[in-house]
Amino acid sequence: xxxxxxxxxxxxxxxxxxxxxxxxxxxxxxxxxxxxxxxxxxxxxxxxxxxxxxxxxxxxxxxxxxxxxxxxxxxxxxxxxxxxxxxxxxxxxxxxxxxxxxxxxxxxxxxxxxxxxxxxxxxxxxxxxxxxxxxxxxxxxxxxxxxxxxxxxxxxxxxxxxxxxxxxxxxxxxxxxxxxxxxxxxxxxxxxxxxxxxxxxxxxxxxxxxxxxxxxxxxxxxxxxxxxxxxxxxxxxxxxxxxxxxxxxxxxxxxxxxxxxxxxxxxxxxxxxxxxxxxxxxxxxxxxxxxxxxxxxxxxxxxxxxxxxxxxxxxxxxxxxxxxxxxxxxxxxxxxxxxxxxxxxxxxxxxxxxxxxxxxxxxxxxxxxxxxxxxxxxxxxxxxxxxxxxxxxxxxxxxxxxxxxxxxxxxxxxxxxxxxxxxxxx
Numbered sequence: 001x002x003x004x005x006x007x008x009x010x011x012x013x014x015x016x017x018x019x020x021x022x023x024x025x026x027x028x029x030x031x032x033x034x035x036x037x038x039x040x041x042x043x044x045x046x047x048x049x050x051x052x053x054x055x056x057x058x059x060x061x062x063x064x065x066x067x068x069x070x071x072x073x074x075x076x077x078x079x080x081x082x083x084x085x086x087x088x089x090x091x092x093x094x095x096x097x098x099x100x101x102x103x104x105x106x107x108x109x110x111x112x113x114x115x116x117x118x119x120x121x122x123x124x125x126x127x128x129x130x131x132x133x134x135x136x137x138x139x140x141x142x143x144x145x146x147x148x149x150x151x152x153x154x155x156x157x158x159x160x161x162x163x164x165x166x167x168x169x170x171x172x173x174x175x176x177x178x179x180x181x182x183x184x185x186x187x188x189x190x191x192x193x194x195x196x197x198x199x200x201x202x203x204x205x206x207x208x209x210x211x212x213x214x215x216x217x218x219x220x221x222x223x224x225x226x227x228x229x230x231x232x233x234x235x236x237x238x239x240x241x242x243x244x245x246x247x248x249x250x251x252x253x254x255x256x257x258x259x260x261x262x263x264x265x266x267x268x269x270x271x272x273x274x275x276x277x278x279x280x281x282x283x284x285x286x287x288x289x290x291x292x293x294x295x296x297x298x299x300x301x302x303x304x305x306x307x308x309x310x311x312x313x314x315x316x317x318x319x320x321x322x323x324x325x326x327x328x329x330x331x332x333x334x335x336x337x338x339x340x341x342x343x344x345x346x347x348x349x350x351x352x353x354x355x356x357x358x359x360x361x362x363x364x365x366x367x368x369x370x371x372x373x374x375x376x377x378x379x380x381x382x383x384x385x386x387x388x389x390x391x392x393x394x395x396x397x398x399x400x401x402x403x404x405x406x407x408x409x410x411x412x413x414x415x416x417x418x419x420x421x422x423x424x425x426x
Contacts, residue, residue, distance in 0.1 A: 001307065002062050004029045005041065006048070006078070007069030010334075010365030010383040011292035015069055016040040017361065018299040022307035029061060035374045036353075036364030048073055051081040058087050065090060065311050071149060071289050074268075075101045090310040095264040097288040099255075100271075103147050103185050106286050113258035115251050117283040118275075120187040122147070125172045134186065135164040141189040146171050148180030153341055155216075155226055157189070192277035193421070194284065195236045196294045197244075199252045199272060200309055202318040203265040206256060207309075208248060210301060210325045211239035212294035213422065218341060220417045227341045228380055231418035233331045233393055234297040237425050238276050247274065247281050255286065267313060293332045296363045296383040301328040331396040331419045332385040333404060337366070338411030340379035348376045348410035360386045360403040376409050384414075394423050 001024050005016055013036050019028055020040040028041030031048070046053050058066065066082055068074055068091035077094035098105045110117045123131040135142065135158075144167040146154035154177050158164040164186075171181035194216075198209040212234040218224035239247075252272060259266040271287035299306065304323035312319035337344035346366075353374060356362055363385060366378015384407065386399030397419045404414060 001025055001064045001311065002027045002029070003307065004031060004058060004061075004063045004066045005033075005069065006031045006066065006073055008032055008034045008037075009070065009292060010363045010380065011290050011295045012069040013037050013363040013365070014296045014299045014383075015067060015290065017363070018302065018306040019067070019310075022305050024305065024307055027061070029063070034364045034367050035369045036362065036367065048078070049076065051078060054078070055082060055085045055087065058082065064088060065307075065314055067091070067310055069289065071097065071100055071287065074288050075149065088311070088314040090314045091268045092266050092288050093264065096259060096266045098264065099259070099266070099286045100288040101149055103145055103285070104183060107185065109255070109258055109262065110283060113254045115254055115258075115283060116280065118143070118187045118190050120185050122183060122185050124183045125181075128168065128172050131168050131172075131184070131186070132165060135161055135168070138186075139188075143187040143189055144168065144171070145185045145187065146177040146181040147183035147185060148177070150177045150180050151228055153226055153228065154180060190275040190277055190282055190284070192275045193238045195239050195274045195276055196232075196291050197239070197247055197252070197272045197274065198290060198294070198298060199256070199270040200313055200318070201256055201266060201268070201270055202313045202316045203256070203260060203267045204316075205318045205320070206252060206270070207318065207320045208244065208252070209298050209323075210234050211236040211244065212291070212298050213238070214291065214294055215415060215418055220415050225341050227336075229291070229293045229334065230336065230415045231331070231333045232294040232297040233329070233396070233419040233422060234294065234301060235325075235329065235391065237422050243276060243281055247272065251281065251283060267316075292365075293334055293380075293383050296332040296385050297330040300330050300361060300385060300387045301325060327391055328387065328389055329391045329393045329396045330385055330387045331393060331400045332363070332383045333400045333414050333418045334365075334380050335382040335384060335404065335407065335409075335412050335414045336380050337376055337378070338413050340413070344379055345411060346375070346377050350374045350376060350381070350407065350409040352407040355406045356403055357399065359388070360384065360399055362403070362407070381409065381412075382407065393419050397423065
């Protein structure tokens with residue numbers, strides 16, 4: 001099977017890593033990939049918005065499956081165009097991708113189909129004064145979110161009226177999230193522990209991959225600004241068998257059925273961001289693609305043929321036995337550029353990538369090649385992932401941080417406590 005993988009971040013590196021292991025793979029093409037992915041496939045350079053060129057490439061190379069990693073091409077409608085030209089795609093339609101592109105769409109869907117989530121109200125930019133009045137009457141903390149895509153940074157936790165006023169000003173007046181902030185959502189704050197579940201679905205049936213937990217805040221002990229994710233581990237002990245059964249029955253199944261009823265059948269990876277509250281699991285957010293960096297922790301502990309799973313979902317005949325999880329654990333620590341998620345410098349040489357143990361994989365995210373060297377090219381640079389054959393998160397954490405002692409670039413920064421919450425629970 002010839003496959004085209006779209007994307008060039010850490011998530012796509014992990015997808016390429018797993019697809020490359022499939023016995024059914026002939027050639028893997030990367031649009032456009034990153035330096036770390038080049039040993040796994042053939043890099044091709046095309047404009048992501050030139051759907052005609054991408055379609056022609058698929059016909060020329062006899063591509064049997066296109067896997068779209070990032071949310072933006074999905075939201076822009078790439079999957080629709082390719083499907084209309086008879087090309088199989090793993091990834092939802094533009095309409096179905098609204099479950100991530102419009103938080104108000106997702107919240108309304110959850111209310112309509114009785115999917116547990118936090119209470120909320122929504123305001124558009126013309127209702128700015130109403131929003132200011134509303135926050136004066138609420139209990140704190142509150143959560144304020146830009147309605148549209150914001151690269152994982154559009155969530156602001158407010159501990160006071162003053163915080164909430166600043167958040168509304170940032171979104172509506174300062175336009176820090178651009179057009180994504182033309183509408184905002186104000187939600188009640190949920191207490192509990194977060195977890196992530198990936199559901200692979202053909203639009204009707206689904207299977208869940210091992211649970212994971214992301215670390216969104218920039219600082220240790222969950223302090224500082226929200227980021228796109230500073231590390232993850234899998235499996236997450238907070239997701240017990242009972243909780244997973246509840247999530248499958250009360251959250252994922254009704255969401256998939258609801259999407260079909262709304263005329264936007266969802267084919268691909270439905271990411272379910274959860275808060276495990278004292279009242280039970282509730283949805284924080286849905287995404288229309290694999291999570292980053294959770295993917296870097298989840299995929300390495302899967303057994304079986306991952307490509308077969310994606311292909312079967314794309315054909316409407318999900319093969320629920322294509323992959324299994326029996327044991328093992330993984331811890332992914334993100335090495336970021338100093339200053340992220342704010343301003344940061346690029347272009348620092350990355351050393352030590354060739355001195356990594358066999359049970360550690362370094363997924364590249366914000367990197368590029370310059371004069372024969374791999375250099376930093378983003379906020380989140382690497383995802384250093386350690387894998388254990390047994391379910392031993394403590395050992396996986398030790399291996400990940402040991403690997404990090406061999407890696408260096410100017411301004412390297414990483415959290416020191418990835419997976420501690422799970423380790424302390426065990």
